[in-house]
Amino acid sequence: MVIDKIFFTIITPIFAFAVGLSFMMIKLKVSARIERRYGPPIIQPIYNILKLLLKEENISHGVIFSLGPVIALAGSILTVLFIPYAGIKLFTGSGDLIALMYIMVIGSLGMALGAGESANPNASIGISRALTLMLGYDLPFVIIIISVVLYYHTTNLADIVAAQAHGHWTLWSLPLSAIVGFVVAYGALGEHPFDIITAPHEVATGPMVEYGGKHLGFLVINHAFHIYIEIALFVDLFLGGATNVLWFYVKMFAVFFIMMLFDEVYPRFKIDDAVRFFWKWPTIVALISLIIVLVK
Amino acid sequence: MIYYIGSLLLIAVGLYAVLVKSNLIKIIIGLNFISSGVNLLIISVGYINNGTAPIFSRLGLNPNTMVDPIPQALTLTAIVIDASELALAVAFVVLLYRHYKTLDIKKIRSLKW
């Protein structure tokens, strides 16, 4: 039993990374096809990461600058351990959905701290935008979390997944919440139209502006985790999780694929417009859903 | 009865003077009217028509027809007090005239609010 736990504790982050990485690979190809390009080779992201990690010349602006990506990665790994997937629930009993919401923040904090120390205004602006956007999508996010929790009368994510067994997905029972959840997860990933944070031609990739070499490599790895976390959480909450890894992967891929389509067709929001957007339609819809749950 | 009315009238006249007149001297006169009225009131309280002095100098005086002596004593005291007040008031008027060069109370308004 304990051996099992330790084994899965080791294997889960690797699985998560693999999933995230695979999505990154697929995305390159899919977006290229949508744009009628051939696109880079499918394993290009792996090349990228390896190149960055093995670079001999690394520069650092200070301890926190270096620690930032490390903390971010540590936070992501920890978060991954709390998300049940394919029937495997590792730390889910130690912290419920609410705890998870705040564990997820650790990674962002590390990222923000590291970027902050780079003493580059572009990085600061990027973080300012990232945090503002976070406040923006947080409002609909907490509302849907509350609706789901109240619907299942538990904050334990594993229990929520269990309650959706046999096809009783939350997507069917709370469709409005699911839609908002999708929008929020999408916003959290920072894809178009919410990519104002990194906005390469404005703030030169924002928080990452000073990063290079292995630091940047860590951040890319972290991004892979990030993709996994957002989508896995969505799958767990609304698509009933899964009983085996493959099915879980399929569900995640389906979600990601829809997201990619959105990514390709939208322009970029100004940050305050993004916040206004999140506080308007998603919030209203989420509230309606919440009230439905309450009345029931 | 006439004394009561008279004294009340005196008081009323005094109040009127104090209230309406703006000359310092007239105000003081008004104050004096008031005190005279009060004194008259005191006396008339003890007054008995055709009464005698409350002194047993002769035998056979009926105590019931004697004028009450207490009000007279009171009046004397009150008069002394009035007199000293009057003196003080006049002194103030002199000083006021020195400072303000006027006797008009309406113009003596440096202290307000």
Place this chain on the structure above:
Amino acid sequence: MVGGAHPILLIAVPLFFVFLIVFFSSFFKGIVKYLPIIAFGINLIVIYQLIPEVLGKGMVISTTAGFKPPLAIDIVVDRLSLILAAIGSVLGFLVAIYNVSYIDEEPQERYYALFTLLVTGIIWMVVTGDIFNLFVAFEVTSIAAFGLVGFHRDQGAVEAGFKYLVMGSIGGGMLLVGIIMLYAATGTLNMVDLAQKSVHLTFGQKFLAYSMIFIGLGIEGALFPLNAWLPDAHPAAPSSVSAILSGIMTTAAIYALYRLTNLMFDYKQIYTILLFFGLLTLIFGEVSAYFQQDIKRMLAYSTIGQTGLFFFAFALDSANGFQGSIMQIINHSVSKALLFLVTGGMILRIGSRKIEDFAGLGRKMKFSSFFLAIGAFSLMGLPPFFGFWSKLKIIFAALQNPNFFMVASVVIILLMSVVEGAYFFKLLQNMYFGKPAENLQISEAPAGILISFTILGLILIFISVYPTPIINLTHQVANDLMSKSYINIALRLGGL
């Protein structure tokens, strides 16, 4: 009398010293300034001797001129009178010390004579048992006060003195009218006798007499709207005199009103009217005080406000109300006298009465500022100072039978306390933390001033941290007032 305690000495000795002052002034002027100290020192001894007896028996009576009451004028000291007489003597004594350093303006002998007369008159007012005697004491006090207000003889002082004189004279006249009405109706002037005989009078008769007395004493006691002289007179007078005027003179007039109301006019209706007067006085006093730029004027308005407060408490017509009222009187007398004495010293040093000129004094005059703060705190009713206990009592008393009117009154009182806090904190803040004027070179107040207000301040601190004796005493006094034991004890002791 047993134990040699003769209340008549309270009046006789200082009066004698008044003559001594005038007598010595022509050939031995140096001694004049010390005579009031001796006079009130003796008074304090007399009070000290009176304390056990008054507290034990409830009252000490001494008659004059060999007559028997009600014909004779008698001096009656019961617990309430004792409290006020004690405050009067203590303040008289301390201010007499204060004067030594404070008064340097000629003609000094007149000042000292009038000052002694003023304090004597006040003590006289509170110990007399005869209603006409009360009038005489009232006029003695007033005339001395008129003279002292105008003592500086500058523009403001003369104007204030004259206004005070006119209003005071009218008040005196009205008081006398009221007294004579009572006399005409009952044929007696002795208070105890009056109290018994006036039972047969109708309410209308009583009310007429009462309204006249009320106007007379109300003018002196600073009740709104009869108090317009006060904010002029208190600032214009020398600070030593202001301390007496604010600390005890208005209080003495209020005392007389309490006494007469309690003995003869004990009607619910009258108390109701008084309630309104108390509230109005409180509101107008405190609100006006807030806007003042002149510190003494501010304190004078504050006196009006305080008067309103303890008058309100009295008008509640309940044992708790009386107790609160008397506690507040004690608090007000000590604190306000303290404030006037301290500010007097400060004004002497900085030569201005403007509040903004007090900036930074907290550093230069440490003792003065400290005691000013304590006095202000006590007046505001902040714990642990005595004002807190009295305010607590008053509010509790007011809400004894909570109805809408009472709750509204309490809200007003508390609101006015906030206003009071607002102006006192403004003053303190400016004094302690304000930026002093460029190279302000001043030293601590002179010795006499320092000694007198230090003693007073220590008294205040003492009664603040150890209020139990005063609470007990005032509790007894309140019971005395409620049961009208004044009459009974006086009858038993031959006061009639």
Place this chain on the structure above:
Amino acid sequence: MNASLELLLATPFIGGLLAFIGGKVHRWIRNLIAIIFSFATAFEIIGYYNVTIKGIVWGKLFGSDLILQTNPITWLFLFIVTSASFLIVLFSIDDMRKEEDELKLDAYYMYLLFVEGAMVGIVLAGDLITFFMFWEIMSWTSYFLIIHGGKRSMAAGYKYIIMSVIGAYAMFLAMAMLYAKAHSLVYTDVANVLLHSSPAFVIWTIVLLAIGFFVKAAVMPLHTWLPDAHSEAPSPVSPLLSGVLIKMGAYGLFVVLYGLISVKLAGSLMPSVFSTPLLLYIIQWLAALSIVLATFLAIMQEDAKRLLAYSSISQIGYVVLGIATGTSLGVAGGLFHALNHAIFKGLLFLVVGAVIYRTGTRNLSELGGLIKKMPFSFVALLLGIIALAGVPPLNGFVSKWMIYEALLQKKEVFLLIMAFVGSTGAFLYVYRLVHSIFLGQLPKKYENVKDVPILMQIPIWVLALLTIVLGIMPGLAMNVIVKGMAFFGFKPIAYNLFGFPQGTAMGALTTINISAGLAIAFVVAWILFILFPKSRKVSQYDNYAAGQVVTEDLKYNYSYGFYMSFSRVIKPILKWSIERVYNYWVEAAKIFGDYYMRRIYTGNLETYNAYIVIVITLAAAFVLLGGKIW
């Protein structure tokens, strides 16, 4: 035992006086006395851990007993008060040394200890008179502490004291009404009387008392004094105010809501919303509004202490929100958050104080890059902000988690949403704090800045350690809180040293797993990181600047108006300022008063005489009516 409660109360007061007198001899004697006595007070409370004393009479006033009592909840607040005061005294020794006026310093230590004593008195009070007395003492002594800060602090202190006095008098009114009914203000008597009173009376009592507490606790809309007072006060005073003093309002609310009345009683008097009595629900709403609005305001501040001050309003909102839930979990969460807030807000204010001590400014846009110069302060601040933002594994997270769960259980969803948003918003402003002070570009003028002296670091580190300890082992605090709440008739909640099992709340929490997991994940990531080639350190000027060269004289930093775009979003909400409303009414009242009073005391003798004549006429009219009015 009995005498020692009084001793505990007297210790700080005696210490204050002695410190003042000792200051006349030498400043080190004063400092030593202040340290010894504040430590002694903190030491004395150890003896009361888990001790319940029903009440000892320490005096009598107007026939009502004055009572001191203690129970575990009292102990919790005693712990907050005394230990925070001790640490603040330690911090003050060096921080206040820049004040040259020794007299002011003597007074400072005296008032500091007085405030501590007053707060001990409030907490120990077993009756409302004692409570109110020490409440007032606390008000004016803390007022003197606030206005130590200089010219601008005077206006702030003035606002503070006036609002405090208003609040205190609202309490006073309620007290007097209770006294009229109960003839005693001992808590138990009052509780008995309230049990048999009419609903209107009980509601009025709660409302009036709550006004008093809310002013002190700075719950909106009575918060307007706080941002000014907390930011203008001297550095060591701010943590005292923010960390401890405003908790007294929460303590008072707790005592009134659960000591004097009970939720059951309140529920029987008024309709319930979400199974909360209406009045409590309104209190919760005020608290929730405080959370959100104060958070938004904090996000927009440019002044470090002001930012923290607004943050205090929002965090005290969580405390009140938790206490007003009425369920065991929520109240425990609220009380725990009171403790946690004292710790992390004290920590943050002390660190900011340390920064001000070294740099002399608290303007966020003038600071930056201090991490290289003050690394210890940075780490402490980092712990503080993580705790404040409610991010695991530090203490702030646990108490907030409890409050969220309690609200979830009661389905008070709208409040919950606001609480969540406030927490996310907190993340914004705390990042602003750490970024603008410690990260980014170091201005040239701070080249020679060092970390603060050791005496100032000790308090910071003690508090920093506490955030970790309580974050990992919340059971330590729960021991006290749960026992104390049993004293007030709450059902105990299940807990263990490291969190809460399933069933207490809708989910479970095991803090040790989270922190251990984080530690392991960090180590793994770190090992991975050092496997790859070493990095080379470059200066802060070696930056990407789109082809430009960054030089020393160039401010290459983004710190002013950090959340400008966000403030554009919320501008419509913040257009409404309750403070403007207050100011408007105060000004109107002033003009009104000035205008009419001038027309009464005109200076014209004739007018004055007219008043007398009017009174005479009125009296005569009354007589003529023959007293028929009655």
